[in-house]
Amino acid sequence: SFHKSRRRITIISCHLVDHIPFQFYGNATSSVTFTITMSPPAKKLKTSTSQPETIVSTSIMDEATVAAGPEVPVTKEQMNQMLRTLRNSETVDQAVDAMKALYEDINTNEKDKNRCEAAAKLIVELEGVGTIHAAMKDWNAQSEEFSRFALGSFIQLTLVEKTTKTLTRLGAIKTILVTAKKHKDDFLMRANTVALLCIISGTDNNETTEDVAIDACTDLVLESMKKWPKKVSMQRSGCGYFYRISTVDNMKAKLRAKGICSVLSNVIDIFLDSDDDEEKEACKWAKEAHYKYAVK
Numbered sequence: 001s002f003h004k005s006r007r008r009i010t011i012i013s014c015h016l017v018d019h020i021p022f023q024f025y026g027n028a029t030s031s032v033t034f035t036i037t038m039s040p041p042a043k044k045l046k047t048s049t050s051q052p053e054t055i056v057s058t059s060i061m062d063e064a065t066v067a068a069g070p071e072v073p074v075t076k077e078q079m080n081q082m083l084r085t086l087r088n089s090e091t092v093d094q095a096v097d098a099m100k101a102l103y104e105d106i107n108t109n110e111k112d113k114n115r116c117e118a119a120a121k122l123i124v125e126l127e128g129v130g131t132i133h134a135a136m137k138d139w140n141a142q143s144e145e146f147s148r149f150a151l152g153s154f155i156q157l158t159l160v161e162k163t164t165k166t167l168t169r170l171g172a173i174k175t176i177l178v179t180a181k182k183h184k185d186d187f188l189m190r191a192n193t194v195a196l197l198c199i200i201s202g203t204d205n206n207e208t209t210e211d212v213a214i215d216a217c218t219d220l221v222l223e224s225m226k227k228w229p230k231k232v233s234m235q236r237s238g239c240g241y242f243y244r245i246s247t248v249d250n251m252k253a254k255l256r257a258k259g260i261c262s263v264l265s266n267v268i269d270i271f272l273d274s275d276d277d278e279e280k281e282a283c284k285w286a287k288e289a290h291y292k293y294a295v296k
Contacts, residue, residue: 073118083123200212235282242293246292
Protein backbone atom coordinates (compact mmCIF):
# COMPACT_ATOMS: atom_id res chain seq x y z
CA SER A 1 0.00 0.00 0.00
CA PHE A 2 1.13 3.56 -0.59
CA HIS A 3 1.70 6.00 2.28
CA LYS A 4 1.94 9.72 1.56
CA SER A 5 4.12 10.17 4.62
CA ARG A 6 6.79 7.88 3.19
CA ARG A 7 9.65 9.17 1.11
CA ARG A 8 12.56 7.40 -0.46
CA ILE A 9 16.10 8.64 0.06
CA THR A 10 18.67 7.51 -2.50
CA ILE A 11 22.26 8.37 -1.66
CA ILE A 12 24.44 8.52 -4.73
CA SER A 13 28.14 9.06 -4.24
CA CYS A 14 31.10 9.19 -6.59
CA HIS A 15 33.71 6.77 -5.31
CA LEU A 16 36.81 5.73 -7.20
CA VAL A 17 38.09 2.18 -6.85
CA ASP A 18 41.74 1.24 -7.20
CA HIS A 19 42.88 -1.55 -9.45
CA ILE A 20 46.45 -1.75 -10.74
CA PRO A 21 48.73 1.28 -11.26
CA PHE A 22 47.44 3.47 -14.09
CA GLN A 23 44.40 1.26 -14.38
CA PHE A 24 42.93 2.46 -11.09
CA TYR A 25 40.16 4.55 -12.48
CA GLY A 26 37.36 2.03 -12.66
CA ASN A 27 34.45 3.85 -11.06
CA ALA A 28 31.52 2.71 -9.03
CA THR A 29 28.66 4.48 -7.31
CA SER A 30 26.91 3.26 -4.23
CA SER A 31 23.21 3.43 -3.43
CA VAL A 32 21.59 3.12 -0.02
CA THR A 33 17.82 3.16 0.45
CA PHE A 34 15.75 3.62 3.59
CA THR A 35 12.47 5.21 4.67
CA ILE A 36 11.79 8.18 6.88
CA THR A 37 8.65 10.09 7.81
CA MET A 38 8.65 13.73 6.86
CA SER A 39 6.23 16.61 6.39
CA PRO A 40 6.18 18.67 4.23
CA PRO A 41 7.89 16.87 1.31
CA ALA A 42 11.64 17.21 1.49
CA LYS A 43 13.71 19.38 -0.83
CA LYS A 44 17.06 18.30 -2.24
CA LEU A 45 19.73 18.35 0.40
CA LYS A 46 23.46 17.83 0.73
CA THR A 47 24.81 15.65 3.46
CA SER A 48 28.23 14.68 4.73
CA THR A 49 29.48 11.10 4.85
CA SER A 50 32.80 9.34 4.63
CA GLN A 51 32.62 9.63 0.84
CA PRO A 52 34.13 12.68 -0.91
CA GLU A 53 30.67 14.01 -1.78
CA THR A 54 27.12 12.79 -1.37
CA ILE A 55 23.95 14.15 -2.91
CA VAL A 56 20.64 13.24 -1.32
CA SER A 57 17.46 13.42 -3.34
CA THR A 58 13.92 12.39 -2.48
CA SER A 59 11.06 10.88 -4.41
CA ILE A 60 7.78 9.22 -3.50
CA MET A 61 7.98 5.44 -3.13
CA ASP A 62 5.82 2.43 -2.50
CA GLU A 63 6.44 0.93 0.94
CA ALA A 64 6.89 -2.49 -0.68
CA THR A 65 10.15 -1.31 -2.26
CA VAL A 66 11.91 -0.44 0.99
CA ALA A 67 14.12 -3.55 0.71
CA ALA A 68 17.53 -2.90 -0.89
CA GLY A 69 16.78 -4.41 -4.27
CA PRO A 70 15.57 -7.85 -5.39
CA GLU A 71 17.42 -10.91 -4.18
CA VAL A 72 17.00 -12.82 -7.43
CA PRO A 73 18.58 -11.85 -10.76
CA VAL A 74 16.42 -9.79 -13.10
CA THR A 75 15.23 -11.81 -16.08
CA LYS A 76 15.69 -10.85 -19.71
CA GLU A 77 11.96 -10.24 -20.03
CA GLN A 78 11.95 -7.98 -16.97
CA MET A 79 14.91 -5.98 -18.21
CA ASN A 80 13.32 -5.62 -21.63
CA GLN A 81 10.21 -4.21 -19.95
CA MET A 82 12.27 -1.78 -17.86
CA LEU A 83 14.00 -0.46 -20.97
CA ARG A 84 10.64 -0.20 -22.75
CA THR A 85 9.30 1.80 -19.83
CA LEU A 86 12.20 4.23 -20.12
CA ARG A 87 11.70 4.58 -23.90
CA ASN A 88 7.98 5.23 -23.47
CA SER A 89 8.29 7.81 -20.67
CA GLU A 90 6.07 10.80 -21.40
CA THR A 91 6.90 12.95 -18.37
CA VAL A 92 10.09 13.77 -16.53
CA ASP A 93 8.82 11.97 -13.41
CA GLN A 94 8.24 8.81 -15.40
CA ALA A 95 11.70 9.09 -16.92
CA VAL A 96 13.35 9.60 -13.53
CA ASP A 97 11.56 6.60 -12.02
CA ALA A 98 12.48 4.39 -14.99
CA MET A 99 16.11 5.51 -14.99
CA LYS A 100 16.38 5.07 -11.23
CA ALA A 101 15.05 1.51 -11.49
CA LEU A 102 17.69 0.63 -14.08
CA TYR A 103 20.45 2.27 -12.06
CA GLU A 104 19.51 0.40 -8.90
CA ASP A 105 19.57 -2.93 -10.74
CA ILE A 106 23.16 -2.44 -11.89
CA ASN A 107 24.55 -0.48 -8.94
CA THR A 108 27.40 -2.76 -7.88
CA ASN A 109 27.78 -3.64 -4.22
CA GLU A 110 29.39 -6.57 -2.54
CA LYS A 111 26.16 -8.25 -1.45
CA ASP A 112 24.55 -8.34 -4.90
CA LYS A 113 27.62 -8.04 -7.12
CA ASN A 114 26.81 -11.03 -9.33
CA ARG A 115 23.20 -9.96 -9.75
CA CYS A 116 24.23 -6.42 -10.67
CA GLU A 117 26.80 -7.60 -13.19
CA ALA A 118 24.24 -9.93 -14.77
CA ALA A 119 21.77 -7.05 -15.07
CA ALA A 120 24.42 -4.83 -16.67
CA LYS A 121 25.19 -7.52 -19.26
CA LEU A 122 21.47 -7.81 -20.05
CA ILE A 123 21.23 -4.06 -20.65
CA VAL A 124 24.15 -4.22 -23.07
CA GLU A 125 22.74 -7.32 -24.79
CA LEU A 126 19.35 -5.64 -25.25
CA GLU A 127 20.99 -2.49 -26.68
CA GLY A 128 20.02 -0.62 -23.55
CA VAL A 129 23.09 1.63 -23.77
CA GLY A 130 21.45 3.26 -26.78
CA THR A 131 18.13 3.49 -24.93
CA ILE A 132 19.72 5.28 -21.97
CA HIS A 133 21.62 7.59 -24.30
CA ALA A 134 18.47 8.53 -26.21
CA ALA A 135 16.62 9.17 -22.95
CA MET A 136 19.51 11.28 -21.69
CA LYS A 137 19.24 13.51 -24.75
CA ASP A 138 15.51 13.91 -24.11
CA TRP A 139 15.53 14.55 -20.37
CA ASN A 140 18.95 15.80 -19.21
CA ALA A 141 17.98 19.48 -19.37
CA GLN A 142 14.84 18.94 -17.32
CA SER A 143 16.15 16.90 -14.40
CA GLU A 144 19.44 16.82 -12.55
CA GLU A 145 18.23 13.70 -10.78
CA PHE A 146 17.68 11.90 -14.08
CA SER A 147 21.13 12.96 -15.30
CA ARG A 148 22.81 11.67 -12.13
CA PHE A 149 21.21 8.25 -12.52
CA ALA A 150 22.03 8.12 -16.24
CA LEU A 151 25.69 9.03 -15.68
CA GLY A 152 25.93 6.56 -12.82
CA SER A 153 24.46 3.87 -15.06
CA PHE A 154 26.98 4.57 -17.82
CA ILE A 155 29.81 4.22 -15.28
CA GLN A 156 28.46 0.87 -14.11
CA LEU A 157 27.95 -0.34 -17.67
CA THR A 158 31.58 0.37 -18.58
CA LEU A 159 32.42 -2.69 -16.48
CA VAL A 160 30.91 -4.73 -19.32
CA GLU A 161 33.38 -5.41 -22.14
CA LYS A 162 33.22 -3.06 -25.16
CA THR A 163 30.60 -0.76 -23.62
CA THR A 164 32.93 2.24 -23.88
CA LYS A 165 33.25 1.65 -27.63
CA THR A 166 29.45 1.58 -27.87
CA LEU A 167 29.23 4.91 -26.04
CA THR A 168 31.64 6.58 -28.43
CA ARG A 169 29.96 5.03 -31.49
CA LEU A 170 26.56 6.35 -30.39
CA GLY A 171 27.91 9.86 -29.93
CA ALA A 172 27.30 9.71 -26.19
CA ILE A 173 30.42 11.75 -25.42
CA LYS A 174 28.76 14.88 -26.82
CA THR A 175 25.58 14.20 -24.84
CA ILE A 176 27.56 13.63 -21.64
CA LEU A 177 29.43 16.93 -22.13
CA VAL A 178 26.20 18.82 -22.85
CA THR A 179 24.66 17.36 -19.69
CA ALA A 180 27.67 18.32 -17.55
CA LYS A 181 27.60 21.88 -18.89
CA LYS A 182 23.87 22.27 -18.25
CA HIS A 183 24.45 21.40 -14.58
CA LYS A 184 27.83 23.09 -14.26
CA ASP A 185 27.53 23.79 -10.51
CA ASP A 186 26.56 20.24 -9.57
CA PHE A 187 29.74 18.69 -8.18
CA LEU A 188 28.55 15.10 -8.39
CA MET A 189 27.56 15.55 -12.03
CA ARG A 190 30.97 16.94 -12.91
CA ALA A 191 32.84 14.38 -10.81
CA ASN A 192 31.01 11.51 -12.50
CA THR A 193 31.57 13.06 -15.92
CA VAL A 194 35.32 13.37 -15.33
CA ALA A 195 35.42 9.83 -13.93
CA LEU A 196 33.56 8.50 -16.97
CA LEU A 197 35.92 10.29 -19.38
CA CYS A 198 38.83 8.80 -17.47
CA ILE A 199 37.39 5.31 -17.76
CA ILE A 200 36.69 5.68 -21.47
CA SER A 201 40.22 6.98 -22.06
CA GLY A 202 41.80 3.76 -20.86
CA THR A 203 39.53 0.76 -21.40
CA ASP A 204 39.00 -1.71 -24.27
CA ASN A 205 42.74 -1.79 -25.04
CA ASN A 206 42.80 2.02 -25.28
CA GLU A 207 40.70 1.91 -28.46
CA THR A 208 38.63 4.85 -27.23
CA THR A 209 41.44 7.07 -25.93
CA GLU A 210 41.41 9.41 -28.91
CA ASP A 211 37.61 9.65 -28.78
CA VAL A 212 37.83 11.56 -25.49
CA ALA A 213 41.05 13.45 -26.25
CA ILE A 214 39.17 16.25 -28.03
CA ASP A 215 39.25 19.90 -26.98
CA ALA A 216 35.72 19.81 -25.55
CA CYS A 217 36.71 17.01 -23.16
CA THR A 218 40.09 18.39 -22.10
CA ASP A 219 38.59 21.84 -21.53
CA LEU A 220 35.79 20.45 -19.35
CA VAL A 221 38.20 18.38 -17.23
CA LEU A 222 40.57 21.33 -16.76
CA GLU A 223 37.67 23.59 -15.82
CA SER A 224 36.33 21.05 -13.33
CA MET A 225 39.72 20.49 -11.68
CA LYS A 226 40.20 24.24 -11.30
CA LYS A 227 36.70 24.72 -9.86
CA TRP A 228 37.02 21.99 -7.21
CA PRO A 229 40.78 21.92 -6.47
CA LYS A 230 40.44 20.21 -3.09
CA LYS A 231 37.98 17.49 -4.09
CA VAL A 232 40.17 14.40 -4.17
CA SER A 233 37.83 12.31 -6.33
CA MET A 234 37.75 15.00 -9.00
CA GLN A 235 41.51 15.53 -8.96
CA ARG A 236 42.31 11.84 -9.04
CA SER A 237 40.07 11.15 -12.03
CA GLY A 238 41.35 14.24 -13.82
CA CYS A 239 45.00 13.31 -13.33
CA GLY A 240 44.31 9.80 -14.57
CA TYR A 241 42.50 11.13 -17.62
CA PHE A 242 45.37 13.45 -18.55
CA TYR A 243 47.94 10.72 -17.95
CA ARG A 244 46.15 8.40 -20.35
CA ILE A 245 45.53 10.84 -23.20
CA SER A 246 49.17 12.00 -23.11
CA THR A 247 49.89 9.23 -25.63
CA VAL A 248 47.75 10.93 -28.30
CA ASP A 249 49.73 12.72 -31.02
CA ASN A 250 50.44 16.41 -30.28
CA MET A 251 48.46 16.21 -27.03
CA LYS A 252 51.38 17.20 -24.81
CA ALA A 253 52.07 20.41 -26.71
CA LYS A 254 48.37 21.34 -26.86
CA LEU A 255 47.82 20.83 -23.14
CA ARG A 256 51.03 22.55 -22.12
CA ALA A 257 49.67 25.60 -23.95
CA LYS A 258 46.47 25.31 -21.89
CA GLY A 259 48.37 25.26 -18.60
CA ILE A 260 48.16 21.58 -17.74
CA CYS A 261 51.44 21.61 -15.83
CA SER A 262 50.20 24.38 -13.54
CA VAL A 263 46.98 22.46 -12.80
CA LEU A 264 48.85 19.25 -12.00
CA SER A 265 51.39 21.12 -9.87
CA ASN A 266 48.51 22.56 -7.86
CA VAL A 267 47.20 19.05 -7.14
CA ILE A 268 50.64 18.03 -5.92
CA ASP A 269 50.91 21.11 -3.70
CA ILE A 270 47.49 20.55 -2.13
CA PHE A 271 47.89 16.86 -1.32
CA LEU A 272 51.66 16.52 -0.96
CA ASP A 273 51.83 16.36 2.85
CA SER A 274 48.50 14.62 3.41
CA ASP A 275 48.21 11.51 5.58
CA ASP A 276 44.96 10.51 3.88
CA ASP A 277 45.36 7.48 1.61
CA GLU A 278 43.09 8.82 -1.14
CA GLU A 279 44.85 12.16 -1.17
CA LYS A 280 48.22 10.41 -1.31
CA GLU A 281 46.99 8.48 -4.33
CA ALA A 282 45.80 11.67 -6.03
CA CYS A 283 49.20 13.25 -5.44
CA LYS A 284 50.95 10.20 -6.87
CA TRP A 285 48.91 10.25 -10.09
CA ALA A 286 49.39 14.01 -10.39
CA LYS A 287 53.16 13.50 -10.26
CA GLU A 288 53.03 10.78 -12.90
CA ALA A 289 50.88 12.90 -15.21
CA HIS A 290 53.01 16.00 -14.60
CA TYR A 291 56.13 14.09 -15.64
CA LYS A 292 54.44 13.15 -18.91
CA TYR A 293 53.73 16.78 -19.83
CA ALA A 294 56.78 18.46 -18.32
CA VAL A 295 59.24 16.36 -20.35
CA LYS A 296 59.25 17.57 -23.95
